[in-house]
Amino acid sequence: MARLYEDTDKYGYQADFPIVEAYNSALKDLVRKRFDESGLPWNTFVAGQAYDSITGEDIAKIEERLLAYGYRFAPSAISSAAERPDAYKDSGLDDDNFSFEHAEAPTATADAEGRELRGAGDNVVTRSTNVIGIARYVRTSDKVLQYLTAGVPAETIAIVDDSGGTLTAPILEKFTAVLCAGGTTRSHLAILTREYGIPCLMNARLSGINDGDKIEVESAAKAKGADDYAAGTDVPAFVWRLKT
Structure with a gap:
């Protein structure tokens, strides 16, 4: 299997969110596969053939697979969840009683000052x-x-x-x-x-x-x-x- 620069990059890091890491990993696996199939030197592959061998349809299939596994994207814009409710988490925009419930939020009972x-x-x-x-x-x-x-x-x-x-x-x-x-x-x-x-x-x-x-x-x-x-x-x- 082909190795990418990022596989040995000492400054590389894992994404904070599981869906981002899963998406990036799937994309890197696709690049490795198409690079192996091309038989070309890396510089030649990335300078030209990569644009033809990795298509928008390939990217769409990665997303479809992640959604089928149950992953959902976190919306960064109001329109995201409204336009694609199947792909984005519910952001609670229509809930009048919404409150953020972050798992990592520190909480404690009332102190002496209430x-x-x-x-x-x-x-x-x-x-x-x-x-x-x-x-x-x-x-x-x-x-x-x-x-x-x-x-x-x-x-x-x-x-x-x-x-x-x-x-x-x-x-x-x-x-x-x-x-x-x-x-x-x-x-x-x-x-x-x-x-x-x-x-x-x-x-x-x-x-x-x-x-x-x-x-x-x-x-x-x-x-x-x-x-x-x-x-x-x-x-x-x-x-x-x-x-x-």
Whole structure:
């Protein structure tokens, strides 16, 4: 069996999500197979014949096989699940009672101050104090239009998807804080919130926070920097649900 550069690349890594790893592995196996069948030197194969020997139909068959095994893609855009419900996980956009339930979210019972730990994220900027507000999921263009028309409610701590920076750009500066379920402290949303002076946690892992809950975000926690990412160090800023 042919070996690819990635098979011996010391900087290579396994994908975080099973479906991504399965898809990439199937694609690499296809490349190996067609390379073996070609009998050509690698440079000649990738410079020309690879475009003819690996077709769109081949890629579609890989996807069909993964879906048949029960894998489903995680939607990165609202239209994905709406247009292809057979291929994408339900993102809960039509559920008024939706809440993120990330398996890796740290949780704990209420402390002496009545704060119930409900998640954590990567702090973009260390602030002087924590921020308290009302959790509101902002995950659709309809919600953004509603807030554009009627105004963003006071003390809104927006909870957004990984693509939430683009979605909420027209109303971003009106938020008290932002919790984004993806990205890093160098993502576009992180840069925007930093410029607007809005507390923000990226890569937020949350559980049991419902729309309308009063929450506290540890915006005074250490910001996660480049050295932390390079070392693989977790620098959690916590999110608590407060008793009302």
